[in-house]
Amino acid sequence: MANKIEIGHGSGGLMTQELIQELFMKYFDNQWLKAEGDSAIVDSTHQKIAFTTDSYVINPLFFPGGDLGKLAVCGTVNDLAVTGARPSYLTAGFIIEEGLSLETLENIVKSMKAEADKAGVHIVAGDTKVVEKGQADRLFINTSGMGFVDELHKNLANGKLITEGDRVWVNGTLGDHEAAIMNAREAYFENSRLESDCASLNGLIRELLDRCNTIRFIRDITRGGLAGILHEVAGMSSLGFEINEDKIPISEGVQAFCESLGYEPLHMACEGKCIVIADESEAERVASIMKNHEFGKNAAQIGQITKEHPGDVVLDTMIGGRRLLEPPRAAKVPRIC
Amino acid sequence: MANKIEIGHGSGGLMTQELIQELFMKYFDNQWLKAEGDSAIVDSTHQKIAFTTDSYVINPLFFPGGDLGKLAVCGTVNDLAVTGARPSYLTAGFIIEEGLSLETLENIVKSMKAEADKAGVHIVAGDTKVVEKGQADRLFINTSGMGFVDELHKNLANGKLITEGDRVWVNGTLGDHEAAIMNAREAYFENSRLESDCASLNGLIRELLDRCNTIRFIRDITRGGLAGILHEVAGMSSLGFEINEDKIPISEGVQAFCESLGYEPLHMACEGKCIVIADESEAERVASIMKNHEFGKNAAQIGQITKEHPGDVVLDTMIGGRRLLEPPRAAKVPRIC
Numbered sequence: 132m133a134n135k136i137e138i139g140h141g142s143g144g145l146m147t148q149e150l151i152q153e154l155f156m157k158y159f160d161n162q163w164l165k166a167e168g169d170s171a172i173v174d175s176t177h178q179k180i181a182f183t184t185d186s187y188v189i190n191p192l193f194f195p196g197g198d199l200g201k202l203a204v205c206g207t208v209n210d211l212a213v214t215g216a217r218p219s220y221l222t223a224g225f226i227i228e229e230g231l232s233l234e235t236l237e238n239i240v241k242s243m244k245a246e247a248d249k250a251g252v253h254i255v256a257g258d259t260k261v262v263e264k265g266q267a268d269r270l271f272i273n274t275s276g277m278g279f280v281d282e283l284h285k286n287l288a289n290g291k292l293i294t295e296g297d298r299v300w301v302n303g304t305l306g307d308h309e310a311a312i313m314n315a316r317e318a319y320f321e322n323s324r325l326e327s328d329c330a331s332l333n334g335l336i337r338e339l340l341d342r343c344n345t346i347r348f349i350r351d352i353t354r355g356g357l358a359g360i361l362h363e364v365a366g367m368s369s370l371g372f373e374i375n376e377d378k379i380p381i382s383e384g385v386q387a388f389c390e391s392l393g394y395e396p397l398h399m400a401c402e403g404k405c406i407v408i409a410d411e412s413e414a415e416r417v418a419s420i421m422k423n424h425e426f427g428k429n430a431a432q433i434g435q436i437t438k439e440h441p442g443d444v445v446l447d448t449m450i451g452g453r454r455l456l457e458p459p460r461a462a463k464v465p466r467i468c
Numbered sequence: 469m470a471n472k473i474e475i476g477h478g479s480g481g482l483m484t485q486e487l488i489q490e491l492f493m494k495y496f497d498n499q500w501l502k503a504e505g506d507s508a509i510v511d512s513t514h515q516k517i518a519f520t521t522d523s524y525v526i527n528p529l530f531f532p533g534g535d536l537g538k539l540a541v542c543g544t545v546n547d548l549a550v551t552g553a554r555p556s557y558l559t560a561g562f563i564i565e566e567g568l569s570l571e572t573l574e575n576i577v578k579s580m581k582a583e584a585d586k587a588g589v590h591i592v593a594g595d596t597k598v599v600e601k602g603q604a605d606r607l608f609i610n611t612s613g614m615g616f617v618d619e620l621h622k623n624l625a626n627g628k629l630i631t632e633g634d635r636v637w638v639n640g641t642l643g644d645h646e647a648a649i650m651n652a653r654e655a656y657f658e659n660s661r662l663e664s665d666c667a668s669l670n671g672l673i674r675e676l677l678d679r680c681n682t683i684r685f686i687r688d689i690t691r692g693g694l695a696g697i698l699h700e701v702a703g704m705s706s707l708g709f710e711i712n713e714d715k716i717p718i719s720e721g722v723q724a725f726c727e728s729l730g731y732e733p734l735h736m737a738c739e740g741k742c743i744v745i746a747d748e749s750e751a752e753r754v755a756s757i758m759k760n761h762e763f764g765k766n767a768a769q770i771g772q773i774t775k776e777h778p779g780d781v782v783l784d785t786m787i788g789g790r791r792l793l794e795p796p797r798a799a800k801v802p803r804i805c
Contacts, residue, residue: 180517182519182559182592182612183593184560184561184595184612185561185595186562186563187597188597220519222519222520222521222612223521224523224561224610226523226525226563226608229802255519257521258521258523260608260803261802262605262608262802262803263605263802263803266605267603267605267608268603271599271608273610273612275521275559275593275610275612277517277519460483465566465600466599466603
């Protein structure tokens with residue numbers, strides 16, 4: 132096989148077969164892909180199925196803390212997990228620019244496989260397209276995902292369970308992903324330790340759902356940052372948020388990055404963080420589950436739900452004031468995921 | 469809302485919300501998208517679920533017989549239907565080049581919705597990414613699909629049911645899609661009637677499965693053309709094909725196109741054609757179901773399954789000779805789907 136992707140690799144002919152057999156099957160090999168049907172036939176044992184999709188166009192392809200392949204798995208796994216599903220099956224669609232090195236593609240495929248194994252999901256169907264040089268930027272990946280939802284958690288995703296007085300947590304520091312990507316792209320700080328938090332949160336979320344009785348809502352904090360997510364949830368639930376600015380965990384590196392470049396960390400995307408909303412009565416349990424988990428060491432309770440100002444997010448600032456936290460209008464930089 | 473796609477439309481902030489509400493929801497509006505969860509929760513009533521993905525990068529975006537949006541629905545619906553599934557739910561992931569006109573996007577979204585309605589499927593989750601001008605060619609769409617498979621048809625997709633003596637049909641003329649795309653792109657023939665056959669075949673396939681007892685295999689004929697598909701199936705089943713060249717339906721337009729430009733119509737992609745393999749005893753029934761269907765008027769029995777030369781496809785030519793039909797190695801042109 133050639134060492135660069137050529138137009139023929141996306142043709143559906145022998146070269147495509149070679150690519151599938153020699154690269155994708157090398158890592159993804161399983162009974163579903165082996166069946167080589169146009170669709171993967173998967174078993175269902177539950178009535179509710181979660182089904183989601185996300186395309187990943189991040190630039191650069193490799194960054195501190197992850198790469199396009201890892202992100203494409205984590206992102207979709209998280210989208211399933213936050214709806215109360217047990218993420219089970221993924222599909223992967225590759226749009227590849229002619230001329231991409233096979234080594235790059237292989238490294239990304241390998242990384243997808245490693246993360247899929249870690250998250251316990253199977254990649255059960257795939258697709259490869261190649262476009263002419265200059266018609267796409269190296270590689271875009273779509274992953275769609277399917278997972279099964281217990282009857283108990285079928286209303287987790289719609290926000291209707293959220294109640295006045297509920298507490299709000301995040302599982303760690305905010306803004307790490309976007310700051311790391313911007314820094315990787317522009318090299319603002321040469322020796323920074325900025326690193327993406329890119330991670331599959333289904334394990335942590337499963338523990339919360341299994342061990343707590345009052346989890347009302349979970350949502351991963353991605354594009355739009357904490358501010359974007361809180362506004363979305365405030366809108367869905369017709370309730371408001373009271374957030375304590377000094378409780379929000381932000382790493383020193385991200386703080387310094389944002390201060391020197393004028394970014395708002397609460398508008399910045401994470402890829403391994405979620406908000407969790409639960410009844411006050413379970414506050415200790417929620418905090419303890421998070422803090423004992425690999426991806427929740429810096430978890431913090433950051434505020435609560437209020438009826439006072441429905442639809443709004445009020446920030447109690449560190450200097451003792453109160454201000455409305457505005458939602459982001461548009462990200463400053465494209466292609467952070 | 470602006471009349472061109474800007475970077476902010478992919479940001480996850482308010483501009484993305486506007487785009488979703490004012491464009492996508494205008495057409496796709498349904499209970500699942502309205503729930504605005506990260507995953508769509510869909511009901512399952514069957515044990516086997518088909519789950520597939522395909523990215524569509526066709527150029528041009530609009531062509532005689534269809535457009536990117538219609539194709540993105542048909543293609544994935546067909547991938548589900550040929551595995552014996554009842555296509556039920558689709559996801560749609562959009563990768564959009566900054567600067568694409570909203571009108572173009574709207575026309576494509578509209579077309580997706582129309583085709584989804586025609587095929588009886590729901591688009592239950594979506595994703596939008598925008599990349600910088602020059603980093604993608606206008607618009608790429610990924611559709612992933614899910615469908616439920618009756619116990620009876622769970623082995624349709626794996627090729628293991630195919631038996632010596634089975635008959636092979638196609639539901640109409642071959643090569644229409646690829647010839648139409650090439651002609652639309654290069655304008656080889658100004659007043660040609662070349663038109664893509666782009667269509668959702670789930671209705672026709674459902675009739676065949678419901679009314680026949682011996683359907684052994686179905687596969688849509690896409691990239692790689694009839695030759696590619698037959699070789700793939702010959703490989704899967706360890707049986708051979710005997711194909712009568714003079715039985716293969718090819719339109720006069722495609723014939724003329726291929727002769728003057730030196731293309732092999734049996735290597736050319738369709739988007740509304742499939743091969744059907746069934747027992748000889750049901751030959752009349754299969755033919756009659758096809759010919760009475762909107763998408764099977766030019767259906768033809770083109771050959772049969774043999775043990776004589778496993779893995780090979782032998783063509784009985786019009787001039788009385790026999791030759792091996794070679795699989796395509798690579799398509800001549802990229803981005804036909």
